[in-house]
Amino acid sequence: MPDNQATHWPANAPKLHHTTFTTLRMKQMVDWYGLVCGLRPVFQSYEASWLTNDDANHRIALLSPPGLKHPTDKGHETGIHHTAFEFKTFDMWLNNYIRLRNHDILPFLTLDHGITMSVYYQDPDGNGVEIQVDGFGDWADSSEWIANSLDFAKNPIGTYFDPEKLVAARESGLTFQEIHENARAGEYLPAVIPEDIFLPEVW
Numbered sequence: 001m002p003d004n005q006a007t008h009w010p011a012n013a014p015k016l017h018h019t020t021f022t023t024l025r026m027k028q029m030v031d032w033y034g035l036v037c038g039l040r041p042v043f044q045s046y047e048a049s050w051l052t053n054d055d056a057n058h059r060i061a062l063l064s065p066p067g068l069k070h071p072t073d074k075g076h077e078t079g080i081h082h083t084a085f086e087f088k089t090f091d092m093w094l095n096n097y098i099r100l101r102n103h104d105i106l107p108f109l110t111l112d113h114g115i116t117m118s119v120y121y122q123d124p125d126g127n128g129v130e131i132q133v134d135g136f137g138d139w140a141d142s143s144e145w146i147a148n149s150l151d152f153a154k155n156p157i158g159t160y161f162d163p164e165k166l167v168a169a170r171e172s173g174l175t176f177q178e179i180h181e182n183a184r185a186g187e188y189l190p191a192v193i194p195e196d197i198f199l200p201e202v203w
């Protein structure tokens, strides 16, 4: 085995706990993460807020220090593309898409990655937020698939879908597995396929 970082993995790795964003739109950000992801503030001020939607004391933190500047070309700059949240079931995931659509919040990317079905939104600052459901309903199964599937190796970014076609497919009686397979195969393509996965500019 070549001498690389993999040979130095720790026996016990720390778990991912939270992400912190700087923002010039504190109130809009707190409200948006509450509406979209059910994150409630455990502490909130104009300078700093801590939000969670589970047992952790926070999952997203927001900081607004003096002197902060907005980005000049956020979508094409290196850094975080998105954070991701996961629903346990396809129905919960699709129902959340419908709930947000009824608030006029629509995804800018919709992709069947094989490992997940994912819709991507932008928060008020333009940060990406992926909301996903596991493509297999089981982390062990999707982990095995991503590591060994020729299908994933050939199409790692995924296949675009129109989420309204997923809603119609579910109403017609198709199962999650059938819809997932059809989406991956390109049966629910949107009218317009995005040219790239860059974050649309909001500044």
Ligand SMILES: [Fe+2]
Pocket (backbone or CB within 6 Å): 082, 084, 130
């Ligand atoms: Fe992701």
